Amino acid sequence: NLDLDLDRDYLGKENCTEVLVLTRPDAIQGIHESFLEVGADVVETDTFGANKLVLAEFDLVDQCRELNRKAALVARAACENFATPDRPRFVAGSIGPGTKLLTLGNTHWDIMLDSYAEQVRGLLDGGVDVLLIETSQDLLQVKCAINACLVSLRERKLTTRDVPIMVQVTIETTGTMLLGTEIAAAANALAMFPILSLGMN
Numbered sequence: 001n002l003d004l005d006l007d008r009d010y011l012g013k014e015n016c017t018e019v020l021v022l023t024r025p026d027a028i029q030g031i032h033e034s035f036l037e038v039g040a041d042v043v044e045t046d047t048f049g050a051n052k053l054v055l056a057e058f059d060l061v062d063q064c065r066e067l068n069r070k071a072a073l074v075a076r077a078a079c080e081n082f083a084t085p086d087r088p089r090f091v092a093g094s095i096g097p098g099t100k101l102l103t104l105g106n107t108h109w110d111i112m113l114d115s116y117a118e119q120v121r122g123l124l125d126g127g128v129d130v131l132l133i134e135t136s137q138d139l140l141q142v143k144c145a146i147n148a149c150l151v152s153l154r155e156r157k158l159t160t161r162d163v164p165i166m167v168q169v170t171i172e173t174t175g176t177m178l179l180g181t182e183i184a185a186a187a188n189a190l191a192m193f194p195i196l197s198l199g200m201n
Helices: 017-023 025-037 054-056 061-080 107-124 139-154 183-191
Strands: 042-044 090-094 130-136 165-169 197-200
Touching: 017 025, 025 042, 025 061, 042 061, 042 130, 054 061, 054 107, 061 090, 061 107, 107 130, 107 139, 107 165, 130 139, 139 165, 139 183, 165 183, 183 197
Parallel strands: 042 090, 090 130, 130 165, 165 197
Antiparallel strands: none
């Protein structure tokens, strides 16, 4: 029981778990360590919604890069407590789908690209081992997030060999992504991108 307080720990921003890396890094690190303790090799940063488009809903846009940097550092600290020479532990920078879908016209490509690029800058600042674009429902959003990763990597003269990009899409009970894309079509569309893996849930 973490006994988190809405006003004290969430700063009054209900459902914004990302802010906890600033107010309660001990709690977030403890969650990471609970997974590492039972055998996890990789932990995800507490940044699922830490892009500018989502953070705008909580008046935290100006904190985007710092939230992601701090989240990566908290996850790294947990990994360092469990890593051994024979068994290193890794940090995956979590990049969620956000609350706006490009295909539905909720936002524009350039706005989303900027939103994700700033998130990735923070994750790279904190030293993540891999970038994980996850729980994606819109193929266009996935492409935008991948491009944002590539932009931010290029800014540092890094490539996907230095920090790989992994993608995970969500498949509905209908057998397709939310907006109708079949997994085979998604795999084919993403084959041209330098991603390490494509998974689904």
